[in-house]
Amino acid sequence: MGKYYYKKADKFSRKKILRLLSLLILFMGIAVVFYIFYPLVSWQIYFAPALASSKIQAPIPKSMVINPSTIGSLISQAGNSLSGVDYTNAKNWFPGFNPATAEQPKIPSYTISIPKLKINSATVSTRDNNLAIHLVNYQNTAIPPDNGTAVIFxxxxxxxxxxxxxYKTIFATAYQxxxxxxxxxNVNGVSYKYKIFxxxxVEPSDISIFEQDYSNSYLTLVTCTPPGTTWKRLIIKAKLEKI
Structure with missing residues (x-):
């Protein structure tokens, strides 16, 4: 009588392993695509309608939503994030801007308050670029209430x-x-009121936001937009009201 042998089925056969690897690669691909195009989707769903309903000077026009430049910008933004660009350093926000070394400001810091956003006495440093611990008054720009434009990141x-x-989330609702x-x-104990006008x-390549207007005292708030991305820069300008 012949002998019969039973071979236990291999639960992790080569086919199953290849199938799992294929699924893993597929999910990774979907995740990368979502990561790249999330700014565009979030803009269209949440932020474009809000800004379009107001008299915003330059929201992203419809002609810019889907074109080669926009796709390239999204991929570049994703690449910068994945490559470990440190966005807690204000100097990395506008790579094309390299101001000359300036004299150390007379005051090390001051505070700003934005009632609508419930921001109260947020510290603005004039001497370093660490956005993780305070706001930053960018070097070589004015300091309130001096004439010129204080650019605050x-x-x-x-x-x-x-x-x-x-300070890592402080301007998340600035789009409102x-x-x-x-x-x-508030500078040296004196409060100055500015009104947004x-x-x-703008694109991160647009360094015109650093230009100084000495006709009055101005504030320019700068943050990334859409919130949660580094795709573009939201620019909010305010002018000193008469004291």
Missing amino acids: GHSTLPQLFNPND LRMGDEIYA NISI
């Missing part, structure tokens, strides 16, 4: 994570600001 993230006391809203700068969105 602040972090943003997903609006759901907004915390007015956390509108013309006529007020910003207060212009809101725009």
